[in-house]
Amino acid sequence: MREGEHDMADDDDLIRVAIVDDHESVRLGVRAACESAGYEVLAATASVGELWTALDGRACDVIVLDLSLGDGFTVTENVQHSLSLGAAVLVHSIADRVGLVREALAAGAAGVIPKAVPTQTMIDAIGTVARGGVLNNLEWASAIDADREFGKAQLAQRERDVLHLYASGLPLSQVAARLNIKVSTAKEYLDRIRAKYVEVGRPARSKIELLRRAVEDGILALDERADDR
Structure with a gap:
């Protein structure tokens, strides 16, 4: 190993996460899971606007974004505002709004992870998105294909x-x-x-x-x- 190579690997392996959800209990749960996995949680806020202030210019790898925030902004606007921070967006959602899921993906979200999945699945998804990978969202694709309003x-x-x-x-x-x-x-x-x-x-x-x-x-x-x- 060349000099400095270990330090660079450590820096590359550090995943910086931000969480946006308007339910405090969800924010606390996702934060605890991320920190337990060794991720650095830079901020956990109730809106994307609050996240801008909380990050204060710090670089973030992944923003875990609630699909339906009660902040008056559309899904597209929240995804695009999050992307403008330079991070990949992982939408954290319940499975009852297929049209909004499709809107989030169309707006540039890297993937969607249901809130009902095991914690480790969410952690793995964050890691995949942080490293530029693509999520295998087969369950969401199936839901979209089956939704007549979408089709x-x-x-x-x-x-x-x-x-x-x-x-x-x-x-x-x-x-x-x-x-x-x-x-x-x-x-x-x-x-x-x-x-x-x-x-x-x-x-x-x-x-x-x-x-x-x-x-x-x-x-x-x-x-x-x-x-x-």
Whole structure:
């Protein structure tokens, strides 16, 4: 072992965790479990806003984030605010809001761990996410696949046509030309499509997110993208 190599390994192995949950008992339980596992808990707060203050610029590897905080912010906003702190986000959730789980993953959460799992499973998940790994969320994937509200955004055929062409890479003007409609009408269709995805907890604000939704729902195959046409 070269000089300094041991110290570097020790630094790499130290996992720094922050906890955000609006139930004090949950915060205390997760903190105790993390500290028992040898993780350093930098802060445990009731909201992401409080976490910003508590961290005071300190680097954090993983933020264990409650799915439904009573702070007035959406799931997407809380996940993205947490990500802006430079940490991976592990959503800690109960299993009754599948749409919100999907929203959290779409917003950039590294994974979701149910609150009902054994403590060691949660600890292992934190370690996996901290090291850049991907969680095997098969139970959550199964729940999402089985949820009819998730699977159906209830798009009309014309809306599906617009989404197919637009998500494939065509500009809105070409989408309108292909469908023989006005550009303003095509834009109205896109607005309706976005609204319908929001209703089922699957926001699609950007063109990339619309592409993801189209692929997820079988409206577009990845090899149909028109970027190079």
